[in-house]
Amino acid sequence: MLDELRDLYQEVILDHGKNPRNLRHPPDANREAQGSNPMCGDQLTVYLTLEGDGTVRDAAFEGQGCAISMASASMMTEMLKGRSEAEARALFHSFHAMCTGEDEYEDHEGHEDHGHGHAPPGGLPGGLEDEMERLQVLAGVRQFPVRVKCATLSWHTMVAAMDGEAKVSTE
Amino acid sequence: MTVILDDLRRSAAPLDVERLRADFPILAKPVRGRPLVFLDSAASAQKPRQVTEALKDFYETDYANVHRGAYLLSERATERYEGARETVRRFLNARRAREIVFTRGATESINLVAATWGRKFLKAGDEVVISWLEHHSNIVPWQLLRDELGITLKVVPVGDDGAFLFEEYEKLLGPRTKMVAVAHISNVLGTTLPVKAIAAAAHAVGAVVLVDGCQAVPHMKVDVRDLDCDFYVFSGHKLYGPTGIGVLYGREDLLKTMPPYQGGGDMIASVTFEKSTWAAPPARFEAGTPAIAQAVGLGAAIDYVESIGLDRIGAHERDLLQYATQRLSAVEGLRIIGTTPGKASVISFVLAGVHPHDIATILDRSGVAVRAGHHCAQPLMQRFGVPATARASFALYNTRAEVDALGQALDTVREIFG
Numbered sequence: 001m002l003d004e005l006r007d008l009y010q011e012v013i014l015d016h017g018k019n020p021r022n023l024r025h026p027p028d029a030n031r032e033a034q035g036s037n038p039m040c041g042d043q044l045t046v047y048l049t050l051e052g053d054g055t056v057r058d059a060a061f062e063g064q065g066c067a068i069s070m071a072s073a074s075m076m077t078e079m080l081k082g083r084s085e086a087e088a089r090a091l092f093h094s095f096h097a098m099c100t101g102e103d104e105y106e107d108h109e110g111h112e113d114h115g116h117g118h119a120p121p122g123g124l125p126g127g128l129e130d131e132m133e134r135l136q137v138l139a140g141v142r143q144f145p146v147r148v149k150c151a152t153l154s155w156h157t158m159v160a161a162m163d164g165e166a167k168v169s170t171e
Numbered sequence: 172m173t174v175i176l177d178d179l180r181r182s183a184a185p186l187d188v189e190r191l192r193a194d195f196p197i198l199a200k201p202v203r204g205r206p207l208v209f210l211d212s213a214a215s216a217q218k219p220r221q222v223t224e225a226l227k228d229f230y231e232t233d234y235a236n237v238h239r240g241a242y243l244l245s246e247r248a249t250e251r252y253e254g255a256r257e258t259v260r261r262f263l264n265a266r267r268a269r270e271i272v273f274t275r276g277a278t279e280s281i282n283l284v285a286a287t288w289g290r291k292f293l294k295a296g297d298e299v300v301i302s303w304l305e306h307h308s309n310i311v312p313w314q315l316l317r318d319e320l321g322i323t324l325k326v327v328p329v330g331d332d333g334a335f336l337f338e339e340y341e342k343l344l345g346p347r348t349k350m351v352a353v354a355h356i357s358n359v360l361g362t363t364l365p366v367k368a369i370a371a372a373a374h375a376v377g378a379v380v381l382v383d384g385c386q387a388v389p390h391m392k393v394d395v396r397d398l399d400c401d402f403y404v405f406s407g408h409k410l411y412g413p414t415g416i417g418v419l420y421g422r423e424d425l426l427k428t429m430p431p432y433q434g435g436g437d438m439i440a441s442v443t444f445e446k447s448t449w450a451a452p453p454a455r456f457e458a459g460t461p462a463i464a465q466a467v468g469l470g471a472a473i474d475y476v477e478s479i480g481l482d483r484i485g486a487h488e489r490d491l492l493q494y495a496t497q498r499l500s501a502v503e504g505l506r507i508i509g510t511t512p513g514k515a516s517v518i519s520f521v522l523a524g525v526h527p528h529d530i531a532t533i534l535d536r537s538g539v540a541v542r543a544g545h546h547c548a549q550p551l552m553q554r555f556g557v558p559a560t561a562r563a564s565f566a567l568y569n570t571r572a573e574v575d576a577l578g579q580a581l582d583t584v585r586e587i588f589g
Contacts, residue, residue: 002583005536009529009587018524040528041545041552041559064558066526067588144532 008140008147009067017067022060022077029058035157035168037149042069046077046157054085059158066150072138073154079131085162087125092155094124094132099151101142186479186487192568194219194475205538208573213358213386213517213564214542216411218472225471226413229464237463238437238454252463255470256453262473263403264394265420272426272453273466276417277385278308280404281352283419283456284381285312287429289350295321298347300378302327302335302364303554304357307547309383313352323347329554333360333509341372348378355387359546359562360509361492361517363387370399379425385409389566390488390515392481395420407465412472416465419456426452433458476567484567488516491565491574498578499563503585508555516565519546522581525588527561533587534561537580539573 029047036043044063051057059080061073076095080088124132141151160168192198195217198207209217229251235244237252253268260268274280289312293299299313303326317324325348327340335353344351351373356363370380381402387393388405395403402425407416421429431438431449435458440448449455476484495518499505504523522530531543542562545552552558563577 005533005583005587008532014588039544041549042528043558064526066528068529070526147528147532150528 004140004143008144010137010140012137013067013071016071016074020061020070020074022074023062024060025062026058026060029060031161031164033157033161033165033168035063035153035160037065037069037153038169040066040150042066042150042153044069044073044154044157046073046154046161048080048158048161050085050162056080056083056085056088061154061157065153066147068138068141068147068150069153072151075135075138076154076158079134080158087128088162089159090124091128091131092159094128095135095138095155096152098132098135098139099141099148184483186483186567188487188568188570191479192570194221195568196220198568202538202540203536206576208537208539208576210563210565210569210573210577211540211542212389212566212569213409213562215408215414216389216566217568218413219411219475221475222412222468222471226464226468229467234464236460248463251467251470252461255466258470258473259418259420262388262393262477263418263420264396266396267423269451269453270420270423270426272419272421272456273461274404274417274419274456275415275462276406276408277383277404278406278417280402280417280419281309281381281383282312283432284402284404284421285316287432287456288379288425289313289316290320291428291430293320293322293349296347297322297349298325298343298345299323299350299352300325300327300340300343300348300373301351302340302353303329303551304333304335304354304360304362304364305352305548305550306354306358306383306385307549309352309354309381310550313350322349326550327353329360329362329551330511332511333357333362333514334511335362335364335369337365337368340369344372344376344378346376348373348376350381351378352381353383355382355384355393356390356515356517357509357548357551358386358517359519359548359551359560360511361386361514361519362509362511363513363515366400367398370401374399386515386517389476389484390481391485401425407469407472410469410472411475413462413465413468416462416469418469421452423452426456429455431458432456435459437461479567487567488565488569491569491571492516492518494571495563495565495574495577498574499581502578502581505581508557508560517562518564519560519562521557521560522584522588525584527559529588530561530581530584533584534577534580537576537583539577539580541577 031048042065047060049058059077141147233247235248237249239245256268256271259271325343373380380400382400384405403420408414438458508519527543
């Protein structure tokens with residue numbers, strides 16, 4: 001039992017959960033969206049500062065939630081900076097597939113690869129493989145189905161901000 | 172004399188919990204390879220064999236639609252259904268069985284009152300008083316009515332210990348107060364509200380009183396005549412009964428003045444295409460085929476708790492509450508929210524540096540089921556400045572050993588989160 005829990009609550013997660021990075025409201029943010037998980041009451045706002053070409057200059061968030069949702073939001077904002085919009089979306093898809101244990105691209109690829117085949121067609125753009133490696137610490141949620149939404153809330157919210165949607169709910 | 176002495180002896184004797192646990196087959200089934208420690212009965216209680224067997228027996232021997240008296244089976248089904256109504260009447264000490272309306276649950280009972288009594292008797296400027304301790308089901312129906320009719324919603328504040336502030340309540344009462352709708356016991360904090368005094372004060376200004384008794388009926392004897400409330404509602408599933416069945420008690424003179432809630436079969440006196448007339452209560456509020464078997468199951472659940480004795484159940488739960496309060500207070504950084512004297516066997520708590528959702532996940536892996544979240548009482552969470560709490564609630568089948576298991580699991584949380 002403890003092993004599984006240790007796998008979910010790894011040091012990195014506890015650290016990000018206790019000391020979330022980029023927990024702030026950037027004054028120059030030009031995109032934002034609110035995410036909520038009505039089941040547990042978690043709420044957060046994701047702020048993005050996008051350049052004219054869609055590059056993420058700054059990413060931050062505010063809100064409160066469990067260790068998993070805080071750590072996920074914290075790590076996400078760290079790795080979004082400097083990424084293009086396409087890269088951010090690619091990371092979201094890979095991360096989402098990792099958390100749910102489903103490779104949503106398997107149909108396109110025509111093969112099944114549930115273990116590590118989280119890459120979209122054509123593979124991840126440069127450098128994103130390393131980010132996915134870092135995000136592996138959150139893969140433990142697969143053993144805790146009700147917690148998957150905690151891990152993906154900030155990512156859904158980030159995509160909503162990019163799409164210009166004000167609110168997203170993981171109900 | 173002997174009978175009285177037996178009764179006295181019985182009411183004083185502690186529960187034989189191990190024997191009672193045998194009535195609940197689910198409690199013997201391991202969860203994640205560990206013994207189940209079920210501490211979420213305030214959300215929904217587990218069901219004893221006496222209830223599940225009553226359902227099975229009813230379906231296998233007496234089942235047919237009710238109030239279609241032309242054949243024997245329907246007669247028998249009607250007898251069982253109306254027998255359950257009489258059981259509920261006795262349970263609440265209502266004057267007449269026709270004051271008992273079967274609904275889908277407390278939520279529907281409150282919506283029924285808001286939609287029928289509320290729409291008929293409330294108008295713009297009238298005031299409905301609720302408390303900060305309410306479940307969403309006793310907030311939202313009144314908000315819907317507010318938006319529709321332009322009535323005002325007033326909220327009685329709570330103290331830092333979770334107490335209903337009676338003096339503040341009295342200040343909110345006035346000539347415009349038409350309805351006071353309060354919980355009997357808070358589902359989050361366990362606070363027991365002084366509903367008898369609340370009703371008396373409300374009646375003094377001419378207001379009608381609705382009491383949400385969901386969290387009270389599993390733990391204490393309720394007498395609607397003694398409380399002198401006008402409406403009393405509860406859900407069957409929190410009282411060890413089936414889901415899909417609940418109760419609305421309403422004073423007969425009030426029920427008679429209320430229009431139907433839904434239209435359909437069974438609720439009419441006569442129907443022509445020009446005009447229909449309504450049946451008398453309770454049939455007026457039971458359109459369509461009701462939850463017949465569930466009503467029978469609820470009757471069996473009431474028989475079950477009464478055969479044990481609500482006084483003894485209450486005493487057992489108070490012992491667990493006291494024991495658990497001590498044990499949990501020993502966990503570093505743990506804060507119990509809701510500490511009023513006489514509270515029910517519900518403990519809401521937060522743990523410094525650990526979100527309730529993380530607590531519940533770790534407890535779950537230890538086989539301990541608790542609720543984590545806002546408990547359908549978001550305003551109360553805001554009042555205490557927390558996004559959520561973890562909640563352990565105790566029922567007749569819980570034991571001190573299970574409290575120990577909860578304590579150990581919380582120690583594991585501390586171990587993981589440091």
